[in-house]
Amino acid sequence: MFDNMTYEAIISDMLSRVKSDIDKREGSIIYDAMAPCAYQLAQTYFMLNNFIDLVSGDTAVGEYLDRVVADYGITRKPSTNAIRKIITTGSVDIRTRWGLNDTSYVITELIATNEYKATCEQLGSVGNLYSGTLENIDNISGVTATLTDIITSGADKEADENLRERFYTQIQSPSTSGNADNYIQWALKVPGVGDARVFPLWNGNGTVKVIVVNSNMEIDESLETLVHSYIETVRPIGATVTVDSPVGIAVNVTANVELDGSKTILEVQNTFINAFTEYLKETVFETYSVSYARVGSILLTTEGVADYSNLLINAGTENIIIGDTEIPITGTVTLSEVV
Numbered sequence: 001m002f003d004n005m006t007y008e009a010i011i012s013d014m015l016s017r018v019k020s021d022i023d024k025r026e027g028s029i030i031y032d033a034m035a036p037c038a039y040q041l042a043q044t045y046f047m048l049n050n051f052i053d054l055v056s057g058d059t060a061v062g063e064y065l066d067r068v069v070a071d072y073g074i075t076r077k078p079s080t081n082a083i084r085k086i087i088t089t090g091s092v093d094i095r096t097r098w099g100l101n102d103t104s105y106v107i108t109e110l111i112a113t114n115e116y117k118a119t120c121e122q123l124g125s126v127g128n129l130y131s132g133t134l135e136n137i138d139n140i141s142g143v144t145a146t147l148t149d150i151i152t153s154g155a156d157k158e159a160d161e162n163l164r165e166r167f168y169t170q171i172q173s174p175s176t177s178g179n180a181d182n183y184i185q186w187a188l189k190v191p192g193v194g195d196a197r198v199f200p201l202w203n204g205n206g207t208v209k210v211i212v213v214n215s216n217m218e219i220d221e222s223l224e225t226l227v228h229s230y231i232e233t234v235r236p237i238g239a240t241v242t243v244d245s246p247v248g249i250a251v252n253v254t255a256n257v258e259l260d261g262s263k264t265i266l267e268v269q270n271t272f273i274n275a276f277t278e279y280l281k282e283t284v285f286e287t288y289s290v291s292y293a294r295v296g297s298i299l300l301t302t303e304g305v306a307d308y309s310n311l312l313i314n315a316g317t318e319n320i321i322i323g324d325t326e327i328p329i330t331g332t333v334t335l336s337e338v339v
Contacts, residue, residue, distance in 0.1 A: 005045035011038035057167055061160050069167045076163050077191040082120040082127025082154030083108075086134065090114065090143040098134035098145050103127060105134070105147065118147075120154055127154035152222045155192030155215060162194060162215055178236035186234055187212050187243075190227045192220065197285045199324070202242070208235075209242045211325055217281035219245045219327070250331030251280065251290050251320055255299060255311040256338045263304025265337040272302045273333050280328045290320040290328050299335075309338070 014034045015024045024030055053059040060068045066076055084105060086098065091114065096107045098118070103126055105118040120127030134145040158166075166188050173181040180198040187196035187210055194215035202209040212227050214220035228243040235241055253276065257268060275298050283290065292313055299308050314320055314331075322328055 002045040002049050005042060007039055007042040010041050011035060014038055057164065065160055065163060069163060072167065072170060074163070074167055074170060077155070077158035077189070079123040079157040080152075080155045080191045081123055082125075082150060083152040084118050084120065084127065084147055085111065085149040085151055086116045086118045086145050087148055088114045088116065088143055088145045092116070092140060092143055092145070096140060097121075097137040098147075099137050100130045100132060100134050100147055103130060104137060117151060123154065124156040125154050150222060152226065153192055153214065153220050158191070159215070178239060183208060183210055183231065183235075183241075186231050187227050190223065190230050192223055193227060195285050196227075197246075197324075203240075206238055207240045207242070209244065211244050211246045213246065213284060213327065217284045217327075218329075219248050221245050244325075246284075246325055246327045247323070248329040249320070249322055249326045251328045252314050252331035252333070253295060253299075253312070254315075254334045255336070256309045257299070257305055257335045258307040258309075258338055259304055260306040265335060268302055268304040269333060269335045271304070272299055272335065273330060275302060276333065277330045280330060283322070284327045288322045288324065290322065292317055292319050 011031075011034055014037070015031065018024055018030055022030055054061070054064040055068065057065075057068050069075070086105065086107060092107060094107055094109070098105050098107070102122070104121045105127075106121060107116045107118045109117040111117055128150055131147050134147050136143075136145070166185075169181075169188065170185055173184070180200055183198040184196050187193055187198075190212075192214050193212050194217050196210055196212045199209040199211075201207060210227065210231065212220075212223050214223060224243045224245060228241060231241050231243065257265065259265065259268065263271070276295065279294060279298055280290065290313065292311075295313055296308070296311050299305060299311065311317070320328065
């Protein structure tokens with residue numbers, strides 16, 4: 001809005017208002033008197049541009065985005081602790097602490113003989129990363145422990161773009177008591193949920209099915225119970241709600257690749273896999289097909305690729321159709337170098 005209010009524009013305008021019979025060249029008394037004021041005014045206009053961005057929903061970031069969405073009753077989802085299963089070789093006390101790499105876990109509940117629930121003491125998705133033999137923090141002798149299953153995934157604090165998308169969903173989608181948009185909004189309020197799809201009347205009158213993915217647009221079955229529990233507290237009386245995860249459909253890619261000499265075939269394959277995976281995430285609950293042409297475009301624009309041939313996705317050259325309750329996931333990717 002104020003992009004034209006630069007230092008040069010401001011001082012030029014100021015000098016144009018001075019009588020022509022006065023020396024206005026750079027270094028003159030009048031020029032030097034006006035220059036600091038013009039500089040400060042340019043700084044002020046620059047800050048005003050930033051201020052406008054910080055109070056608009058499409059450009060606000062961080063705490064400013066929190067304040068924008070708060071006017072609509074929306075709050076950023078906090079980071080949560082992962083809950084994991086620990087298997088021990090003997091009985092241990094509740095509150096016993098164990099560590100692995102840069103994480104630590106405190107045992108909170110006995111599940112079965114020598115099997116325990118444990119909460120990661122570090123917030124966020126870091127609690128989902130590791131499995132294996134744990135270090136004994138509390139010096140318990142004669143017992144070893146292994147970190148195994150994820151019972152409830154830890155989630156990082158909601159990213160700006162996720163919060164912004166949730167904000168848009170609420171203000172742009174008409175929601176009445178218990179319609180499909182309501183169920184999407186309720187699901188998205190649960191920490192860790194990245195997107196949701198709703199199937200009204202999926203099993204007859206009064207039934208609703210919600211399928212959810214995590215904030216990385218991936219299947220996370222630990223979210224099902226959390227989302228169901230929250231929806232039960234807010235849904236209309238009489239509705240029977242089922243919460244499920246989508247079915248993952250593996251999309252395999254093979255191709256012959258001619259390299260341009262700047263990257264090895266392994267580097268090209270890793271770069272392509274990352275870009276291909278991001279493309280598949282973009283299609284989740286949005287586009288129910290994987291485009292053969294789009295995959296080819298991604299491969300051709302991958303750094304290090306000069307050309308390709310014999311591209312196949314799931315052994316064919318057609319678009320891959322994804323069902324209503326399915327999402328595509330990266331399968332086997334095999335790129336072969338040709339000269």
